[in-house]
Amino acid sequence: MSYPNSDGPVDTVADTVDDHAPVLVVKNLTTTFATPRGPLTAVDDVSFTLRRGTALGIVGESGSGKSVTARSVMRLLPKSNVTTTGEVSINGIDMMALGPKELRAMWGPEVAMVFQDPLGSLNPVMRIGDQVAEGLRIHHNVSRKEARAAALQLLRQVGIPSPQTRLDEYPHQLSGGMRQRVVIAIALSCGPKLLIADEPTTALDVTVQAQILDLLSDQQTERHMPLVLITHDLGVVAGRTQEVIVMYAGRIMERARTPVLFRDMKMPYTEALFRSIPKVEYPSHTRLAIIPGRPPTMVEPIRGCRFAPRCRYAQDRCLEEEPELTPAVDRDHVYRCFYPVGTPEGEQALEINRSNGRLTPEGELIGVS
Numbered sequence: 001m002s003y004p005n006s007d008g009p010v011d012t013v014a015d016t017v018d019d020h021a022p023v024l025v026v027k028n029l030t031t032t033f034a035t036p037r038g039p040l041t042a043v044d045d046v047s048f049t050l051r052r053g054t055a056l057g058i059v060g061e062s063g064s065g066k067s068v069t070a071r072s073v074m075r076l077l078p079k080s081n082v083t084t085t086g087e088v089s090i091n092g093i094d095m096m097a098l099g100p101k102e103l104r105a106m107w108g109p110e111v112a113m114v115f116q117d118p119l120g121s122l123n124p125v126m127r128i129g130d131q132v133a134e135g136l137r138i139h140h141n142v143s144r145k146e147a148r149a150a151a152l153q154l155l156r157q158v159g160i161p162s163p164q165t166r167l168d169e170y171p172h173q174l175s176g177g178m179r180q181r182v183v184i185a186i187a188l189s190c191g192p193k194l195l196i197a198d199e200p201t202t203a204l205d206v207t208v209q210a211q212i213l214d215l216l217s218d219q220q221t222e223r224h225m226p227l228v229l230i231t232h233d234l235g236v237v238a239g240r241t242q243e244v245i246v247m248y249a250g251r252i253m254e255r256a257r258t259p260v261l262f263r264d265m266k267m268p269y270t271e272a273l274f275r276s277i278p279k280v281e282y283p284s285h286t287r288l289a290i291i292p293g294r295p296p297t298m299v300e301p302i303r304g305c306r307f308a309p310r311c312r313y314a315q316d317r318c319l320e321e322e323p324e325l326t327p328a329v330d331r332d333h334v335y336r337c338f339y340p341v342g343t344p345e346g347e348q349a350l351e352i353n354r355s356n357g358r359l360t361p362e363g364e365l366i367g368v369s
């Protein structure tokens, strides 16, 4: 096995904090698609560890490699045009070594996933009850009657009103929020030891989003189930995760405990994501700060820091040289930046960019849209 772009494995939180074996260990994960334009490295040398009973957020703009990371971990990518290297282990099981039959045995009891689009995750011509019971019948070999009783119990747990009636209904008879509750019930049905939720609320109304996120958090706590919560919205992981990874263009840009990240973010990219969170105290006509510019395509080789062309802090060095992941204060907080937010170097970089006309006096980028 080879580890392209590897500078050696990143030290993990679990190494330093507790003796419990971690639930999920990802080391030097790299996934490349063969595309007509050439190889596209969607996930580039990603390493992280998920500790028992905790929730980890993975945050980044659309296209940053979050879903491909999740699918690589699950081994849910098509075989034909994909190469994945590196290590993935779930509760000590080496996912990269498993064949199709062994993987199917993992999906459900060991690791389950909730996707963005509830309708696409459900079978339109199968009754809700049968879909929720299916995993139990496959993995636990229970009778029809027992499976139906368990399905009823699960629908109750995920907060579906009149669950008895819903058992015999079809997905189109439910609202989007209720469908996502059903998808969560299916994911929980085999009592997974790890749950990965990939933008579980992106397709839902704002009012329903918080309810579904609360449901996931409640289930995570009740079941003492580790959770990977993937989102493009930094606001979603606040208060719902213990640790956050910020991804950009296939790379981990910053990793920290959630309160530390919000209090002391070091990466200008994290700051840019933070600035794009709608703030309730702003009047409703306030224009949302979106990050100017576009992410790189990941087909052409990238020189320097991947975020540099869109970064308010970037200096010449950033276009030439890619910073390594370095610890802020301790090994639990790492980031890739020569001019980190809130440091004298960072402040000086902003000052230089103001005086050379790259930034407006207010500190916004000029000439990038």
Ligand code: ADP
Binding pocket: 033, 035, 040, 042, 060, 061, 062, 063, 064, 065, 066, 067, 068, 069, 297, 298
């Ligand atoms: P995110 O989930 O962060 O929005 P993804 O992980 O879905 O981003 O995608 C990362 C990159 O990989 C994107 O540039 C996307 O176009 C590319 N990609 C994803 N799936 C495929 C595929 N099957 N074939 C080719 N490129 C893909």
Ligand code: MG
Binding pocket: 066, 067, 068, 198, 199
């Ligand atoms: Mg995605």
